[in-house]
Amino acid sequence: xxxxxxxxxxxxxxxxxxxxxxxxxxxxxxxxxxxxxxxxxxxxxxxxxxxxxxxxxxxxxxxxxxxxxxxxxxxxxxxxxxxxxxxxxxxxxxxxxxxxxxxxxxxxxxxxxxxxxxxxxxxxxxxxxxxxxxxxxxxxxxxxxxxxxxxxxxxxxxxxxxxxxxxxxxxxxxxxxxxxxxxxxxxxxxxxxxxxxxxxxxxxxxxxxxxxxxxxxxxxxxxxxxxxxxxxxxxxxxxxxxxxxxxxxxxxxxxxxxxxxxxxxxxxxxxxxxxxxxxxxxxxxxxxxxxxxxxxxxxxxxxxxxxxxxxxxxxxxxxxxxxxxxxxxxxxxxxxxxxxxxxxxxxxxxxxxxxxxxxxxxxxxxxxxxxxxxxxxxxxxxxxxxxxxxxxxxxxxxxxxxxxxxxxxxxxxxxxxxxxxxxxxxxxxxxx
Numbered sequence: 001x002x003x004x005x006x007x008x009x010x011x012x013x014x015x016x017x018x019x020x021x022x023x024x025x026x027x028x029x030x031x032x033x034x035x036x037x038x039x040x041x042x043x044x045x046x047x048x049x050x051x052x053x054x055x056x057x058x059x060x061x062x063x064x065x066x067x068x069x070x071x072x073x074x075x076x077x078x079x080x081x082x083x084x085x086x087x088x089x090x091x092x093x094x095x096x097x098x099x100x101x102x103x104x105x106x107x108x109x110x111x112x113x114x115x116x117x118x119x120x121x122x123x124x125x126x127x128x129x130x131x132x133x134x135x136x137x138x139x140x141x142x143x144x145x146x147x148x149x150x151x152x153x154x155x156x157x158x159x160x161x162x163x164x165x166x167x168x169x170x171x172x173x174x175x176x177x178x179x180x181x182x183x184x185x186x187x188x189x190x191x192x193x194x195x196x197x198x199x200x201x202x203x204x205x206x207x208x209x210x211x212x213x214x215x216x217x218x219x220x221x222x223x224x225x226x227x228x229x230x231x232x233x234x235x236x237x238x239x240x241x242x243x244x245x246x247x248x249x250x251x252x253x254x255x256x257x258x259x260x261x262x263x264x265x266x267x268x269x270x271x272x273x274x275x276x277x278x279x280x281x282x283x284x285x286x287x288x289x290x291x292x293x294x295x296x297x298x299x300x301x302x303x304x305x306x307x308x309x310x311x312x313x314x315x316x317x318x319x320x321x322x323x324x325x326x327x328x329x330x331x332x333x334x335x336x337x338x339x340x341x342x343x344x345x346x347x348x349x350x351x352x353x354x355x356x357x358x359x360x361x362x363x364x365x366x367x368x369x370x371x372x373x374x375x376x377x378x379x380x381x382x383x384x385x386x387x388x389x390x391x392x393x394x395x396x397x398x399x400x401x402x403x404x405x406x407x408x409x410x411x412x413x414x415x416x417x418x419x420x421x422x423x424x425x426x427x428x429x430x431x432x
Contacts, residue, residue: 028088030149034135035086038128042082046075049127053120059112060120064314066106073103074124081128081160091159096167104168108175109257111192117172118165125161129154187211188254191262195300202296211252216267218245219290219302221310223260226284231255237285238263244279262306264299267292281322288313289325308335317424330418337419338426344419345427351416354403358428365400370417372397373410 038045050071054061061067076097084091107117132153136146190208193199202213220241222234235253238261242251245265253263270292281287290305292298305326312334313324326332337344349356355366368386372393375381379397383390404413420428 027145027148027152030139030141030145031088031152032086033139034132034149034153035082037135038078038082038131039086041131042075042078045128045131046071046078049074049078049124052127053123056123057116057119059107059110059116062110062112064311064316066110066112069099069103069106070120072099073097076100077121077124077164078128081157084156084160085153091156091163094160094163096164100164100168101171104172105175106257108172109179109255114169114172114176118169121161121165121168125157129157132157187252191252191254194296195303200296202299209252211249211264212266213296213299214294215248216270216292216294217299217302218265218267218292219299219306220263220265221256221260221288221306222263222281222285223287223310224285225259227259229259229284231258231261233282234259234261234285237282240282241265241279241287262303264303270294279323286313286322287324289323291326305332308332311335311338312422315423315426317426319421319424330415330422333415334419334422338423341423341426344423348416348419348427350405351408351412352403352420353405355400355417356420356428358425362403365396365403366417366420368393368396369400370414370421373414373417 050067053070053074054067060070076099080094080097083089084094104117107114133150136149136153139146141149187209190199190205194202194205194213199205206212220238222237222241224234234255238251238253241263242265245267247265248268249266251263251265253261255261288306288310290302290307290309293300293302309324309326309328309331312318312331313320315338320328320331324331326335337347352366355362355369368382368388371385372379372382375385379390379393382388382397383393386393388396
């Protein structure tokens with residue numbers, strides 16, 4: 001823990017509301033029993049809280065990476081609360097989990113409003129307390145004892161949320177001040193004003209950044225899966241790409257967080273987009289690209305497309321490589337379907353039947369049938385591409401089609417198979 005973190009922790013403890021008294025032995029026995037029941041349901045509680053927060057609070061479901069970090073933060077907090085209840089640990093003796101702090105820092109870097117962070121904690125507090133009330137009601141306790149248990153758990157819960165929100169909010173504010181100072185040099189404010197429509201004609205943008213909008217643009221998102229990457233390395237990667245794309249001047253970019261940047265490359269002609277599939281990024285970096293667009297509208301639309309390609313690329317188990325473009329096969333439609341994963345999962349199951357199972361056999365059959373459709377239903381070309389015997393391809397295609405519900409349209413089948421490939425485990429289900 002750094003000196004700054006230590007100061008922040010001391011300040012948070014100093015501002016704590018009055019903590020509940022330590023529980024007596026009889027009371028603690030009941031509270032410990034409640035904690036054990038919570039521990040047994042911990043995975044479900046974490047999943048439910050994460051889904052509820054991402055659904056109910058604006059900005060928290062904007063990026064699969066943020067949702068993953070949200071889940072880690074929820075897990076750390078829920079685990080800590082259960083540990084505190086089970087062992088009667090004073091809340092002011094705790095240290096915040098790394099996941100909770102990192103999530104607050106990432107929200108600050110992404111310019112997510114701080115009230116979204118605080119609201120998430122209060123929604124979580126309410127949900128866990130409702131579960132505790134239910135568990136207390138299921139115990140054979142007299143009214144006085146039930147009330148004492150309720151007061152104690154409620155006091156501990158409030159004390160923990162009071163402390164942790166003070167801590168992470170201060171961490172958020174410190175990071176936001178630091179980040180704004182670094183990000184200002186990357187034209188962040190001007191870029192966001194064009195993207196949100198505040199700067200409607202781009203004149204102010206051009207005056208502030210010297211980047212002309214009256215020409216074609218290619219938007220990209222460049223990132224690293226390594227959170228320890230230096231922003232300067234991402235910046236250099238964008239500059240190298242500009243050279244390979246023969247850009248009509250230097251790119252303009254803004255840092256989104258410490259491992260992600262948004263970039264726009266000025267181009268002489270729209271035909272430059274053909275070069276995207278032919279370039280490589282420096283090792284350790286990944287890129288998602290939109291289509292070339294002209295003017296202010298093209299600047300925005302290319303960025304929207306890059307974000308769609310990015311959403312597909314960062315899905316767990318996605319079949320995309322280090323570079324993915326909105327124009328790549330299936331990416332555009334997959335980016336739309338990724339916005340409602342439960343509905344997409346249900347549709348894939350309806351179309352593919354047993355082929356949607358999460359099993360090695362189903363995965364093998366999906367791959368064979370997908371290539372079969374991509375080669376215009378040629379057994380020979382499928383065999384060549386997959387390095388299989390033609391008879392093996394025939395057998396697999398027949399077996400795959402036997403798993404599919406009858407009277408399914410070929411286009412639906414091909415699309416569902418492509419979505420499975422691009423979105424990976426996120427939409428593959430267990431056996432029906």
